[in-house]
Amino acid sequence: MTAPRSERPASSYRGGVGSRREARERAFGLLYEAETKGEPADVVVAALPVAPEAFTLELVAGVTEHAEEIDATISRFAKGWKLERMPALDRAVLRLGVYELTYRPDVPTGAVISEAVELAKRFSTEESGRFVNGLLSAVGAEVRPA
Numbered sequence: 001m002t003a004p005r006s007e008r009p010a011s012s013y014r015g016g017v018g019s020r021r022e023a024r025e026r027a028f029g030l031l032y033e034a035e036t037k038g039e040p041a042d043v044v045v046a047a048l049p050v051a052p053e054a055f056t057l058e059l060v061a062g063v064t065e066h067a068e069e070i071d072a073t074i075s076r077f078a079k080g081w082k083l084e085r086m087p088a089l090d091r092a093v094l095r096l097g098v099y100e101l102t103y104r105p106d107v108p109t110g111a112v113i114s115e116a117v118e119l120a121k122r123f124s125t126e127e128s129g130r131f132v133n134g135l136l137s138a139v140g141a142e143v144r145p146a
Helices: 010-015 017-037 041-046 054-065 067-077 088-103 109-123 128-143
Strands: none
Touching: 017 041, 017 054, 017 088, 017 109, 041 054, 054 067, 054 088, 067 088, 067 128, 088 109, 088 128, 109 128
């Protein structure tokens, strides 16, 4: 019998697709929370009663570390949209997706885009899924040419 997720060691966390999906969703939530509170993501994470899983922390730290480059990439590809005018949820999911496409070559392009689109559809506006798909597909084509 497998131990509940909360009791598993961090090393077993990377094993499944579902666990990475959950980690992305948690990272997305933490990035959004940090932005809406106007606090650094590490402050939001430090205030949590239970530390998130390792992959969640890697994603949040990576987005935070590369925030300027990520935002510049989003701005360059967001034709007709200023970063500040985008819904905060879209910014959070785009930052996460651009980070993974640019700095996590171990994660397949399709997985990054698919997961980001799903998050946008679930948590943001009706148009967000298409917008996120188009922008991340363009970024992926540039940073991960076939």
